[in-house]
Amino acid sequence: MKSHFLDELNSHEDVQSDEARLNNSLQVWTPHGSSYYNDPGIQADWHSARDLCRSFGGYLVTIRSQETLDFINGFKSVPADQYWIGASDEKKEGTFVWVNDEPWDFEIFPPTEPNGDTVENCLLLFGDSKPAEEKGKFNDMICSDEFRFICERNI
Ligand SMILES: [Ca+2]
Ligand SMILES: [Ca+2]
DSSP states (O other), X not given: OOOHHHHHHHHSTTHHHHHXXXXXXXXXXXXXXXEEEEOOOOOBOHHHHHHHHHHTTOEEOOOOSHHHHHHHHHHOSSTTSOEEEEEEOSSSTTOOEETTOOOOOOOOOOTTOSOOTTTOOEEEEOOTTXXXXXXXXXXXXXXXXXXXXXXXXXX
């Protein structure tokens, strides 16, 4: 499936170099546990991030343990930034599901989150620039906003 993000890339004159750079960055995967992880180093809306991870044989990252959460928070190339993760409640408000249908058996929200009702349906990780009670934890956000993201794929 062709994403809006890739359409935008194709509108650029230097599309070849953009795509080549993206391809190259997505060739770099770091093993951890039973997965490989990749920080493409770009920002995209949640659906484009999801589609980009899929187009390279993976999926937008899933986080189902404190150990994985700690690893991902340490893996981010820009720790201060927010990062999309592979969960949304856009199909049923209040019920978050992972993009690859893994069980929803771990979540860690600050006391004030999730707070977006039907306006905020995609999850990200708060960056290290946030207050201590928020940083590194889940937050629902507007899906069309653009943030960094991490792709995962199975070993
Ligand atoms: Ca929601
Ligand atoms: Ca929120």
